[in-house]
Amino acid sequence: MELSVDHLRKAYRTMRLIRGFEERLHVEFATGEISGFVHLYAGEEAIATGVLLLLDDRDKITSTHRGHGHCLAKGCDVYGMMDEIYGRKTGLCAGKGGSMHIADLTKGMLGANGIVGGGPPLACGAALAAKRLGTGGIAIAFVGDGGANQGTFLESLNLASIWTLPCVFVIENNGYAEATSCKYAGACDDFADRANGFNMPGVTADGHDFFAVHEAASEAIRRAREGGGPSLLEFKVNRYFGHYEGDTQAYRAPAEVEKIRAARDCIHDFASKVISAQLLKQAELESIDREVKALIDDAVRKAKAAPRPERVDLLTDVYDSY
């Protein structure tokens, strides 16, 4: 897909929205007002944005425990998400899912997932449904490098391949499965190499570079839509925060995160490229920054004021009714 100026503007806003959302949660979580765990996506914005800019309403995605970025890039409502993370009745899942279980089926977002590697089998199901119903839709399964070592992931690659499913598997390799280096835990050095064993193409690209992500995803999604079957994309990236909020990150080298923030910031990189190409102006980007900040401020304010689920709500919304 060729990127228009509108696409670039939307991409910048999405990345800025994710970054602002996550950095605000980093602050708010420390106040103790948010229950459960949150796993922040800051640093990885180019992946969710570059991939999901290519999808439409026919398409489904499955996410991970680090799912806020995927939700926002797929179009989930910022207020509904913030309410959900705060455990409010007005949240996307009525406040019963929290950060790790946000889902919005109306947006094709089949759910963040507390089970590592839990998403890929669901994506295969969604892709099979799209294929059988002839919707023209596809499914994207996001996993981390930890999820890529799970049996569910490998079984899903196999299933997607033998059924030629319109499915794209996206590995966000941020180098650590919780606190375990992927160099220790992975028997291969590039997870994309595993694609060969499942008779599908596998590509490794820079997950900090929106344009590299978008281009690779564009080709994989085109292939899936045209009936070519599944692909595996591995994006090498870094996360700016710990595995979860509160993680002391003792497993990371001193100043590792600071160096990464200084050298590998996908938003800064994107901004400098589009300004240098004279497609967007600095003032326009700053205007987006202000609009996003105001939106997040308002979402937090409203979430704090929103009602919590009541005792009578305990057994509702637990299972979907088919």
Added chain:
Amino acid sequence: MGAIWTKKRSAHGDVVGILANPASGRDIRRLVAHSTVFPIAEKCNIVVRLLSALGATGVQQVLLVPDRGGIAARVRRIVAAQGSQERWPEVVFLDMPVEDGPMDTVRGAEKMSAAGVGAIVVLGGDGTQRLAASACGDVPLMALSTGTNNVFPELREPTIAGLATGLVATGQVSVAAATVRNKVLRLEINGVPQELAVVDVSVSDHRWVGSKALWRPDTLDQIFVAFADPDAIGLSSVAGLLRSVSRRAAYGLRVDLSPPGRAPLTLTCPIAPGLMMPVGIEGVCEIQVGEVQNLRLTEGVIALDGERELSFTSDLRLTVRLDALGPFTIDVDYVMARAARDGLLVVRPPVGEATGGKLWN
């Protein structure tokens, strides 16, 4: 195992460098074409075959670059587990920072050159060879293919490439006789050389570097080549299918393109493995060594050896110049012919034992 018959050695010739790019052979052309995946394990296997051959020629030490891609770790394990009958050179990893990027290859080549290695073996595609060539100085390269589009490096059995490299590095075959000097294309910005290409410089109307590989000829405006083989794969195949230009010729080619159908000539070209594309040819001309070539586009992206590297706008004046003073590369055919003719791989019998009987009747 008997000793190898050795002749004179150069001062530093017992040391060879190996640059193995972990990232080569895994870009987007696995998705848009049918390019081969070159896994890390196979690259390590190649390093091992090189070690075996280099050791057999008397090379005492091999320098390798550290990496986080898995090659260094695997090679360390393999070397630690080698059998006592193996006669591999000592393996030393350079003390240098690792960025997991192109600078690792550049920095590695610089350090190897500064260490006085007799030769550098480079494992990668044209892009990796380009990086090594930019920093190796006069140290001869043994360019081996482990990439996607491989025009500059050779598809050689690494064992044979290792033997040839070792024979040159140890002075058993002279560098002057065993190497050829290659042309390169220099990309200049506002008249100042910035980058080089060992095969081709392409100008595209792409806006972004993105996933780097360039596989859509409809985005191309011009291709400059240092040499052109009709049996090449990649962008230089466009030139090669118009006119063959050897690596030793004192000129290169510039091909101006326009959309197929509007162009006077349309060629079917192998742009990437398994990817045949129509390419519209507007014109072709020779470019002489030293001649400065201006670009037609005022904004777009420059691809060096098939990989998008630099986006430019009208505020930069970009030119391309053919330079005869590129890297030296080892001529494997010549070296191995000399090895056969001069008995360079004959095993010397232990002292006191008679040599073998008459071989030829």
